[in-house]
Amino acid sequence: MxxxxxxxxxxxxxxxxxxxxxxxxxxxxxxxxxxxxxxxxxxxxxxxxxxxxxxxxxxxxxxxxxxxxxxxxxxxxxxxxxxxxxxxxxxxxxxxxxxxxxxxxxxxxxxxLPASAPKTYDIVIVGGGSAGIATASSILRRRKGLAIAVIEPSEVHYYQPGWTMVGAGVFSAEFTRRTEKSVMPRGVDWIKQAAAGFAPESNRVLLADGSAVEYRVLIACPGIKLNWGAIEGLAETLGKNGVTSNYRYDLAPYTNRLVKDLKGGRALFTQPPMPIKCAGAPQKSMYLSCSKWEKAGVLKDIDVQFHTAGAVLFGVAAYVPALMEYVERYNAHLNLESRLVAVDGARKVATFEQKRGEEVVRVEEPFDMIHVVPPQVAPDFVASSPLAAASGFIEVDEATLRHVRYPNVFGLGDACSASNAKTMAAARKQAPVVAVNALAALDGKPPVADYDGYGSCPLTVESGKVVLAEFGYGGKLLPSFPNWLIDGTRPSRLSWLLKDTILPPIYWHGMLKGHEWMVKPHKIGA
Missing domain, CATH: 3.90.190.10 (Protein tyrosine phosphatase superfamily)
Known part of the structure; x- marks a missing residue:
């Protein structure tokens, strides 16, 4: 050395x-x-x-x-x-x-460099995605006149749960996209920059241009990093050679085109190790593709394979029987503990590391199309910050979503360390909890609301039917509807209506506007 x-x-x-x-x-x-x-x-x-x-x-x-x-x-x-x-x-x-x-x-x-004194806000929110905008709106509905800043560099806001439906040809890509300006709540300062770091000891967020903003309370929800580079050769071949992913706005339409054009051959669908956003999305793309091929009469000519790095098809056992019925119906080959490590687009070959007993072997699989879900990690500026847990994500108390070391810091959405499923539904439930707890922190009081780990994953098992998985911490089932109306463990047309027709306007006109329909914050001890 x-x-x-x-x-x-x-x-x-x-x-x-x-x-x-x-x-x-x-x-x-x-x-x-x-x-x-x-x-x-x-x-x-x-x-x-x-x-x-x-x-x-x-x-x-x-x-x-x-x-x-x-x-x-x-x-x-x-x-x-x-x-x-x-x-x-x-x-x-x-x-x-x-x-x-x-x-x-x-x-x-x-x-x-000479710099002016940072501006101080009552609340600074890092991230203008689903979690950040919903939380800002919930706060302002409770207490107008606060000095709030939202740090978000993007000019575009996406309804990401819709990308599975874009890949299936149900939604257009444009349906899932609006300007960031159109969703930014009135009364907040939009700082159009990327956050570069956190200095919680001095109550500052560092920005990409070297400046900083100060806060009395910080709410961190910058999302998750899609680590495309973790799979050898993937970045170079995305969007061509039959390689696609519904995890990107520009690629979901390519998924739909590949599915329509495929009349025979081999189709691979992959899922990386947890955590990932929307753990059901990797298999949703498989089910909807198979449903299309079934209707077109070509499914019998397509070798469908699902490769998941996990040891089970889905993490909550109650939903597995219904999903397995569709795996069998579509004659899809289920490969557990099979992790994608490389893609050679020119050769149309994917390489997997598969666990076989105590041994891990590398297996090459040729493909005509492959739907890839990349590994996902905390953003670099979060993982290297004082806010990070050992996992790299923002270290929060699972119930209050308050940081475990900094009492005026809260985290929610995909970037926080809580063990809930990383879904839009989880952010929708978390936002009101963080809103009331952040206001309590402003007033010098302890948290007043708690979060039960709720997340929802509408598993689109065929065109027109959904298995509506709703669960909280520890896999506890948390259905929103009575069993006679929607049995979440079975495929339902009503659940498809929810996914296809009801949830998008609830997102744009409800969640992002601070309306807390069916997600009022639960008071601690109530």
């Missing part, structure tokens, strides 16, 4: 391994920063493994990954934040130390 001092408090080196961490601690370093993305080389230790080793030695650790040649102001801001918060001396590393040096220089320059 060759160490290059940059200043008395900061040094750089090349790739560290577990043995190097002990040597660094013995040389007096107090903190370690990893500036290298995971997976650049096959034998490279992961940042998570190094963090565990560093913390076991009493070293603080941050992961601020930089792709070679892609230095950003956001990365510099994160580096500046880390250097301000971590005890010195600090040892940073990448493959050779060059990226760490460059990022340090950028962080120093950013700190020397």
């Amino acid at each position: 060759s160490i290059t001092p940059i200043t008395p408090a900061f040094s750089v080196t090349g790739q560290l391994r577990a043995a190097n961490l002990k040597a660094a601690a013995e040389q007096g370093f107090k903190s370690v920063i990893c500036n290298r993305p995971d997976g650049e080389e096959p034998d490279q230790p992961t940042a998570a493994d190094l963090q565990r080793g560093a913390e076991g030695l009493g070293l603080q650790f941050r992961h601020i990954p930089v792709v070679p040649g892609m230095f950003t102001d956001a990365g510099a801001a994160q580096m500046a934040q880390a250097l301000a918060e971590m005890p010195a001396p600090v040892l940073a590393f990448c493959r050779t130390g060059a990226r760490s040096t460059k990022l340090f220089e950028m962080a120093q320059s950013a700190q020397q």
Whole structure:
């Protein structure tokens, strides 16, 4: 390990391994920063493994990954934040130390720029997706006149649960898209930037341009990162060579085209390890495709395979019998503990790692079309922040959704660590809970409402029928309707009506406007 001092408090080196961490601690370093993305080389230790080793030695650790040649102001801001918060001396590393040096220089320059005092808000919301907009609207319906900022860089807002239906040709892609401006609640400041980091000790959110905003209460809901790069060859072939995914707005129409055009051959559908948003979506695409092929009379000529990294078809056992009936009806081959690791689009071959007893083997499967769901992780600026749990997600109390270490911070939606299913329905139920608890925090009071883990997954098993899975923490069934009206464990046409016709306007005109139909916050102790 060759160490290059940059200043008395900061040094750089090349790739560290577990043995190097002990040597660094013995040389007096107090903190370690990893500036290298995971997976650049096959034998490279992961940042998570190094963090565990560093913390076991009493070293603080941050992961601020930089792709070679892609230095950003956001990365510099994160580096500046880390250097301000971590005890010195600090040892940073990448493959050779060059990226760490460059990022340090950028962080120093950013700190020397003159800046006006950050504006302070009563509430800052990071993320203008479903969770953020619904929470802002719920807060404003209870208490107008608050100074609220929503940090969201995108100009477009999507109804993502509709993309499965786009892939099936039921919805148009445009039906799921509106401008962010049209859904932003009146009375909030929309900060059209990306968040780059959190400084909870000083009640600040760092922005990509190097500036910051201050808050009395923070609500963090920036969503989840779709890690397309975790599957070798996938990013290069998406949208062509029969490779598609309903997890992207621009690709869902390609799914529909592939399904319509396929008259015979092999169709693969994949599901990565948890957590992912909408755990039922990977198999929804399979069922709706098979339903189309069945109606077209070509299903018998198509070899349908479902590959899931999980050990079961669905995590809540009550819904599995109905789903298995459709797996058998469509003659789909179910491959459990089978994880997609590579896609060769030109050859039309997918590679899976499959668990067989105690052994893991690599298997190549040719395909004519493949629907891929990518692995999903916390956004980088969340995972490297003080708000992160060991998983990388925002560490919250599962009931109150308040951060476990910072009482004026709340998290909800796909980015929080709660063990609920990551669905739009979960965010709809969480938003009012966070709204009333955030207002209580503003008033210096403890949380007043709790969340039961509710999530809903309308499993579209055929065109016109849905298995309406509704459940909470621990897989407890939490049906919204009496059993005589909708038995969620069985396919239902009424549930399809809910998915197809009722839920979209409830989303646009109810949830995003702060209307809490059937999701009023539950008072603690009530």
